[in-house]
Amino acid sequence: MIAVGQPLPPIEFTRLSADGMETLDNRYFAGRTVVLFAVPGAFTPTCSEAHLPGYVVLADKLKAAGADAIACVAVNDAFVMKAWGDSQNADAIDMLADGDGSAHKAMGLSMETGAFGGTRAQRYAMIVKDNVVTVLNVEAPKAFEVSDAETLLKALNP
Template sequence: MIEQNSAMPVGELQERKDGEMISHNTAELFANKKVVLFAVPGAFTPTCSEAHLPGYVVLADEFKAKGVDAIICLSVNDAFVMSAWGAAQNAENIMMLADGDGSYTKALGLSMDTAGFGGIRSQRYAMVIENGKVTHLNVEPPKSFEVSKAEEVLKQL
């Protein structure tokens, strides 16, 4: 599993924006920026939709005021699902990125197998990345939602 003070792995993440498919190279995405990245097991799932993503949507301006250049929500879903979920959640200030095949999540060492529920998904976590390096890493124990909440990450900035 990736650790605090580690460099982020290089990979590709997808975003559907304004009817276009955009591929983001993570080396470029995280270079010379302060980024809050949080990951969810699945778009439209109860905790993710009722609490996790909404917390970041509500507090986006406070993150920006603390010098955060981008807030990214990552899930092992496709870019179409992430785009629809972002629209449904009014997440205009959040980059809704897809790790369609789970390869980036696996490279981070933060994947989990949910078997019949959905297969390979991401663990729930949040991290702060400064210039491509992890400065804070908050990984939730299974079935928990405490340390990756927007309010908790905001306290770390």
């Protein structure tokens, strides 16, 4: 698993924007501070009721504390991530897709869920500064305690 102090491996995400489908790679993280959080799946209960909404509510505070961007990622396609972001009023959040789970596998942050959906992202949050992980909070299975927006806000503004 990737660790604090390590650079991100080569990864790619997709995003559906007003300009169409975009592929984002490590350049997305270059020269800036990004709060990146991952959920096991869009539209799932904890993800929709607590995880993403917390970041939506605290987006302005996260940015005021030094985040240049806030990104939510899941092993879903870019169309699902855009629809989920729209349904959650997540305009301040970059909704990124890791459609085949390859980015999470490269970071050692994937999990196999069998019939639930196969390869998924573990629930986590990290702060990435210029492609280097400076904070990494990975949840225990079925937990939601350390990857929430308030915890990351405290990490940005100790």
